[in-house]
Amino acid sequence: MDIKDIIKPENLVYQKTPLMTDKTLSYCPGCGHGTAHRIVMEVIEEMGIQSETIGVAPVGCSVLAYDFMNVDMVGASHGRAPAVATGIKRCWPEKFVYTYQGDGDLAAIGTAETIHAANRGENITIIFINNGIYGMTGGQMAPTTLEGMKTSTSPYGRDLKSMGNPLKMTELLAQLPGTCYVSRQSVHSPRNVRRAKKAIRAAFESQKANKGLSLVEIVSNCNSGWKMEPVASNEWMVEHMFPFYPLGDLKVDGKLVNNQ
Amino acid sequence: MKELRLMKGNEAVAEGAIRAGADGYFGYPITPQSEVMEYLMAQQPEKRTGMVVLQAESEVAAINMVYGAASTGKRVMTSSSSPGISLMQEGISYLAGAELPCLLLNVARGGPGLGTIQPSQADYFQSVKGGGHGDYQLIVLAPSSVQEMFDFAFLGFDLAFKYRNPVLMLSDGLIGQMMEKVELCEQLPRVTHFDRSWTLTGKPDGQERNIVTSLDLDASRQEIHNQHLQEKYRQCKENEVRFELLNTDDAEYLFVAYGSSARICQKAIQLGREEGIKIGLLRPITLWPFPAKPLSELAPRMKGILSVEQSAGQMVEDVRLSAGCGVHIEHYGRMGGMIPTPEQVLENLKKLLITK
Amino acid sequence: MAKMKGAIVVDIEKCKGCEVCRVACPNDVIAIAQEVNHKGYHYAYQEHQENCVGCANCAVVCPDGVITVYKVKLSD
Numbered sequence: 001m002d003i004k005d006i007i008k009p010e011n012l013v014y015q016k017t018p019l020m021t022d023k024t025l026s027y028c029p030g031c032g033h034g035t036a037h038r039i040v041m042e043v044i045e046e047m048g049i050q051s052e053t054i055g056v057a058p059v060g061c062s063v064l065a066y067d068f069m070n071v072d073m074v075g076a077s078h079g080r081a082p083a084v085a086t087g088i089k090r091c092w093p094e095k096f097v098y099t100y101q102g103d104g105d106l107a108a109i110g111t112a113e114t115i116h117a118a119n120r121g122e123n124i125t126i127i128f129i130n131n132g133i134y135g136m137t138g139g140q141m142a143p144t145t146l147e148g149m150k151t152s153t154s155p156y157g158r159d160l161k162s163m164g165n166p167l168k169m170t171e172l173l174a175q176l177p178g179t180c181y182v183s184r185q186s187v188h189s190p191r192n193v194r195r196a197k198k199a200i201r202a203a204f205e206s207q208k209a210n211k212g213l214s215l216v217e218i219v220s221n222c223n224s225g226w227k228m229e230p231v232a233s234n235e236w237m238v239e240h241m242f243p244f245y246p247l248g249d250l251k252v253d254g255k256l257v258n259n260q
Numbered sequence: 261m262k263e264l265r266l267m268k269g270n271e272a273v274a275e276g277a278i279r280a281g282a283d284g285y286f287g288y289p290i291t292p293q294s295e296v297m298e299y300l301m302a303q304q305p306e307k308r309t310g311m312v313v314l315q316a317e318s319e320v321a322a323i324n325m326v327y328g329a330a331s332t333g334k335r336v337m338t339s340s341s342s343p344g345i346s347l348m349q350e351g352i353s354y355l356a357g358a359e360l361p362c363l364l365l366n367v368a369r370g371g372p373g374l375g376t377i378q379p380s381q382a383d384y385f386q387s388v389k390g391g392g393h394g395d396y397q398l399i400v401l402a403p404s405s406v407q408e409m410f411d412f413a414f415l416g417f418d419l420a421f422k423y424r425n426p427v428l429m430l431s432d433g434l435i436g437q438m439m440e441k442v443e444l445c446e447q448l449p450r451v452t453h454f455d456r457s458w459t460l461t462g463k464p465d466g467q468e469r470n471i472v473t474s475l476d477l478d479a480s481r482q483e484i485h486n487q488h489l490q491e492k493y494r495q496c497k498e499n500e501v502r503f504e505l506l507n508t509d510d511a512e513y514l515f516v517a518y519g520s521s522a523r524i525c526q527k528a529i530q531l532g533r534e535e536g537i538k539i540g541l542l543r544p545i546t547l548w549p550f551p552a553k554p555l556s557e558l559a560p561r562m563k564g565i566l567s568v569e570q571s572a573g574q575m576v577e578d579v580r581l582s583a584g585c586g587v588h589i590e591h592y593g594r595m596g597g598m599i600p601t602p603e604q605v606l607e608n609l610k611k612l613l614i615t616k
Numbered sequence: 617m618a619k620m621k622g623a624i625v626v627d628i629e630k631c632k633g634c635e636v637c638r639v640a641c642p643n644d645v646i647a648i649a650q651e652v653n654h655k656g657y658h659y660a661y662q663e664h665q666e667n668c669v670g671c672a673n674c675a676v677v678c679p680d681g682v683i684t685v686y687k688v689k690l691s692d
């Protein structure tokens with residue numbers, strides 16, 4: 001069969017969602033940010049809520065997320081996305097509000113805003129991209145950086161004694177009564193992308209049902225910051241990040257999942 | 261029939277906000293302004309008008325809640341006192357950069373640092389000369405009575421939306437805490453129409469989505485944005501200067517004072533005139549834009565001008581810039597939460613401008 | 617039994633040559649070109665088009681969303 005006979009509109013099975021704009025992504029080759037953006041937009045498309053959704057972009061590599069996500073969006077200052085989302089949601093309780101935040105943003109400078117938004121049970125969705133590093137500013141240590149991991153501000157590896165321990169924000173947030181759905185996923189393989197998308201769908205559904213804060217952490221690569229080829233960075237992530245940040249649901253329907 | 265009430269300044273501004281049709285308040289407790297949120301919570305504006313009131317986890321969170329809420333096109337506000345306002349500066353700069361309207365209230369106290377809880381006017385520079393980073397201006401209103409605390413909630417929201425810019429009410433612990441008679445006006449309806457040219461309401465089908473941001477990584481476009489802001493500020497300077505004159509017709513000496521200091525100066529004028537010293541008062545109501553022109557017109561007629569502030573002398577710089585050379589200009593003030601008496605003000609006018 | 621026959625279209629000007637799709641393809645369809653696009657990236661292309669089953673794995677993991685997938689059912 002000729003390829004021309006296959007490439008026909010009626011045979012289309014996968015195409016970039018129109019909820020992603022046509023702008024070329026500003027991310028490094030192979031960076032998980034792009035995939036994460038796309039599946040968030042696919043969920044919004046599938047739920048038919050584009051016209052009722054307002055997104056909050058953080059400061060970090062995804063500072064320009066609003067250039068790529070085709071919904072009403074606002075850029076927050078570093079770490080404050082959950083507070084910004086709170087302001088929006090309190091004004092538009094009937095609309096869908098989500099933040100998209102890196103680990104420096106969510107787990108360092110914005111820890112207070114994140115914990116308190118969760119603790120109030122703000123009915124918003126947080127997409128949390130944990131790449132264990134400050135990507136945007138050139139690969140400095142983040143609270144999530146693993147023990148011994150080399151970054152530009154921990155050039156000899158993270159020393160727990162002087163630099164503190166890697167912070168599992170998602171586990172912490174799952175403990176709070178204000179969170180309803182909490183999950184940790186990744187987007188490095190087709191199977192994981194599909195699972196992550198299901199989790200994001202569950203998070204938005206939980207928002208729709210007014211159940212409180214929902215959060216999906218996506219353990220992701222920062223091949224530039226980690227100084228690796230994209231494919232190698234994904235392999236390194238599987239080997240080193242996943243044992244410390246295990247994938248799966250942590251909380252479903254307000255109840256902690258036990259087998260974590 | 262007039263609706264009169266005896267109220268604290270902090271309560272009056274809260275009542276004013278409700279009646280001005282505010283949609284949201286986000287704040288964090290700090291003396292001497294905590295009554296603003298306390299009054300709002302007690303009033304249950306969610307039931308009265310549908311207004312949302314939320315106690316944030318910090319001033320940083322509060323100003324960012326205001327930022328998010330303002331991006332929806334609703335009328336939102338926060339209040340704090342000096343240290344809390346310092347903490348908000350990054351967010352205020354973002355609000356100005358993204359051109360979001362909102363009402364901010366500083367019931368100022370003495371500094372620097374944790375300072376004191378007593379009234380002060382030492383946040384003038386912070387209020388009118390930026391405060392946060394970048395080239396931006398706040399419209400700054402200075403209430404000098406409890407009535408104005410009420411009235412300026414209305415004026416503040418009007419100006420904020422007219423210019424799509426944050427408006428700051430720079431009050432102080434004296435005006436915030438004192439009780440006076442207030443004439444209340446009727447409840448305005450909350451706004452239900454949102455201008456899709458800039459507000460976030462969710463992208464309507466078939467229309468472009470909106471982006472609210474202060475970021476543009478392209479320097480040439482960022483410069484154009486800055487030029488646009490400067491043009492807006494120029495128009496604001498042209499149209500929004502507000503001030504009050506008292507006894508200036510025959511005055512030989514002039515006080516320039518705002519807020520609680522203006523109240524003290526009124527009494528000092530009376531005392532001075534009893535001794536035959538003809539003193540008048542120029543009270544800036546907008547600290548930015550500063551009433552430079554009226555001051556420059558009055559100045560040549562004066563033997564001397566005394567800028568009276570509860571600070572080491574901040575507004576006096578603008579007084580000097582506006583009045584020009586050739587006039588004798590001095591500053592008198594007390595600091596750290598101390599309030600000068602009318603007698604001290606008069607005495608210093610004599611000492612600094614007459615006997616010298 | 618019905619057999620699937622697929623085809624992919626890579627927007628080569630937007631491809632960044634990260635190879636994530638190549639690794640994800642179960643049938644070794646994708647390779648990275650010797651040539652570069654206008655941005656200077658060695659782009660992905662279907663080296664063994666005949667092996668494609670249209671599973672969309674490559675498109676689903678492509679961070680830049682530059683792969684479109686088509687599929688037809690062949691009955692034998």
Ligand SMILES: Cc1ncc(C[n+]2csc(CCOP(=O)(O)OP(=O)(O)O)c2C)c(N)n1
Nearest residue numbers: 059060061078102103104105133134135136
């Ligand atoms: C108040 C403030 N402090 C510091 C910065 C500089 N800064 C920009 S992004 C960033 C870290 C971002 O890291 P992360 O949130 O992990 O996002 P990533 O780039 O890794 O996706 C920092 C420190 C800033 N923009 N604002």
Ligand code: SF4
Nearest residue numbers: 028031061135222223
């Ligand atoms: S620096 Fe890291 S996080 Fe940022 S775009 Fe590049 S790979 Fe992604």
Ligand code: SF4
Nearest residue numbers: 631632634635637678
């Ligand atoms: S995953 Fe996408 S960007 Fe990367 S090589 Fe394949 S087609 Fe190109």
Ligand code: SF4
Nearest residue numbers: 641668669671672674
């Ligand atoms: S659709 Fe499936 S088989 Fe075809 S190239 Fe992509 S991953 Fe390979």
Ligand SMILES: [Mg+2]
Nearest residue numbers: 102103133135
């Ligand atoms: Mg990061």
